[in-house]
Amino acid sequence: MPVVGYLCPESPELFASRLEAFRQGLAEAGFVEGRNVTIDFRWANGQYSRLPALAAELVARNVAVIVAPGGAPVALAAKATGTTKTIVFEMGGDPVQLRVVDSLSRPGGNITGVSSLSVDVSPKRLELMRDLLPAATRLAVVANPTSPTAESQLQKLHAAAETLRVQLQILNASKEEEFESVFAAVAKDAASGLVFTSDPYFAFRSARLAALAMKYRAPAITQTRDFPKAGGLMSYGGDFMQSHRRAGIYAGRVLLGEKPSDLPVQLVTKVELVVNLTAAKLLGHPFSAAVVAGADEVIE
């Protein structure tokens, strides 16, 4: 029975929905865990610094394919091991820009995967926040300085801010303990809102972020639908169900013998907007009719 090495940056609890989507994709390619495939998991439980060691562990094991889902740091950690085994990534960033692959259509080497476009749409989040707070002159952007995509996202956000005629206040957070101070900083300025850059560390802590947003009554937008679902205001980003499912399909196709170089990097087509009307009411910033009409999901 072939073994899939699954390198996960988080804990099983936080990753459950993504894993479910991955298993769906694997099943579409004809593989069911326990029946004709085994999955060997490595959990970093949020400690991204452990990823290289865990990746090396998986490489040392007899796995047929290494799946690196949940962001650029995971894909980079897997690639950094220098293994000749096939790596299937799932990330929000641009894999070409991150030098994970040579090109989208011809990834080259032994690595391919799916990108969810979440990183590309950071400026759209700023735009949505600007729409919600037309009076604000300054908006806060939260970035994870340890993220490999942070710099490029901030660059795009600055460009967008110029177009949108708004000033940016850059706040950094790379640990859970730093979240509170970020919200506290914004809470002082009632007119301001928080725009989270795309980052898996933030994405997997949506519940915590939503709780803090409510506590500090700060309008905030993140990349994942988990945030408004947990009581946050809104989210805009790639559909992770789709990206993880497709990663599963690719892992299955690799198990079936296809070469990673024959599998182009897929971009997720669906970017979804989820809004929480209850949160908006609580915060006193109602959405415009246009935003509600364009939302893929509206939570009331």
Place this chain on the structure above:
Amino acid sequence: MIPQDRFRGLFHKYLIALFLAVAIPLAFNGVTEAWFGYRDQRARLDQWLGVQSASAAAEIHDFIHGITSQLGWLVQLPWTDEPDERRRTDALRLLRQAPAIASLTLLDSNGLERLYISRIGLNRIESRTNRSADPALVGAKADQVWFSDVSYYRGSEPYITVAIVGNRPAVGAVVAEVNLKLIWDVISAIKVGKTGFAFVLDRSGRLIAHPDISLVLRGAEEATSGPFRAMRDAIGPKAGFATSQDAQGQYVAASAAPVQGPDWTVVVAQPLSEAYAPIYGALWRTAAFLAISTMLAGILAYALADRMTEPIKLLEEGTERIGAGSFDHRISIHTGDELQRLANSFNKMAAELALAQQHQERIAKLKRFLAPQVADLVDRAGDDSLLDGRRTEVVVVFCDLRGFTAFSAGASPEDVMNVLSEYYEDLGRVIAKFEATLINFSGDGLMVLVNAPVPVDEPALRAIDLAVDMQKKVQALIAGWRSLGYHVGFGIGLASGPATVGRIGYKDRLDYTAIGSVVNLAARLCASAADKEILVDAKVAADVKGKRPVEDLGDRAIKGFDKAIPVFGISFDAL
């Protein structure tokens, strides 16, 4: 040629003829059926693939048409100079409804950009950029709906630009970027048989939709699109399907249909192994049928040939045995046909041959002592009772050569045998002529019987005539011999009286004989007779008196008889 070889030759001829008689129509039938089946199936496949490609094209058309009709909602109302918040809402709603649309640009009647909404990039409201020269707008103004060529975003994702104008210039136009990757949902849902598939090529033959999305993402590359374009070109503009090879070199049957509007081509392809499966199935069935039929034909031909040649073999063997003399052999054939009749004829012939042989053998036996005509007479009587022992009146004739012993002692064996040969030759003719019965001969003497076994009229007279004839013939011979220096004479003795006659001897060595004093008398008379002399007893003389010149020679003492008995003679010179 030995019989076995002849038999085998006939068997082979029958076997081949019968086998071909059955196998050729079968093979002909099988081949024509296979050929027509193949043609029918091809026609069916052609029709079916045509329907499949048309329905696939319709589905792709529906996808495009769905997008254009949704876009149509954005060009319903005339533009004012004011920003149009409602239109923005409609645009955002449309973006949600149509996931394939990546961005929308709304232009007013002057070709100015009023609204730009994107899923990725920042929106632009009332930028008023002049886009009246945009080919999308120019194209849409000309044709109402305009489609760009397919472009590949970052060399991977296929996009197309669609532009639509409203029904009047005041409502402006909408330009949308459409992500063609979304056709995957449509194309992957199209099933062509079990393993067939459909794909879409743009005007220039680049792959824009295929169930395997990874191929579409490399559609811009010649290596990917080349084989698919080759497939499309193989079909060409003509109606009907074509066979071609897919990217893996697998042979497929493919049919194409155009998608109106963007000028794409939808191709449906089915691996030949599946498309022709019914044909192959039918061919296999035909082949199996032919093989079994041929086998049966062979067995049937063998059985028939065997059935036909077996009686002929029996006939052949039978006739050979009959020919070799086994007349009791019978050919046993019960085929109920001409062969049985032929066998019966042979059997009848064998029976008749057996009878004829028996007859021949009998005649041959009778002719040992009977003149041929007498022998036939006896044979015709049917039984041998005539030859049974009985007592009857007979005339016994003895004759021999005088001085033969002396002659034979002095002459060479060849001369002796020549003399005897001529002598018996003549005597035999005389005996046969008078139908007398030859009893025996030894050396130069012989005994003949008249009136037995077949009675004759006036036996004495006949015996006399026989003797006279003998004497004449032999004297003629003697005259010849004399000239050669052989000195022999010839005398005859006859006597008449009762004697016991019948067959004596054993098995195949049966002779007819007479026993009685009359025999002795005749022998003695012969012994007494001089050359040229015929001596007869009183009874014979009495029987022929007045008919033949018989001379009384007075009583003579005859050896073995107590007293002298009267002897009569017929002089040779008196004849």
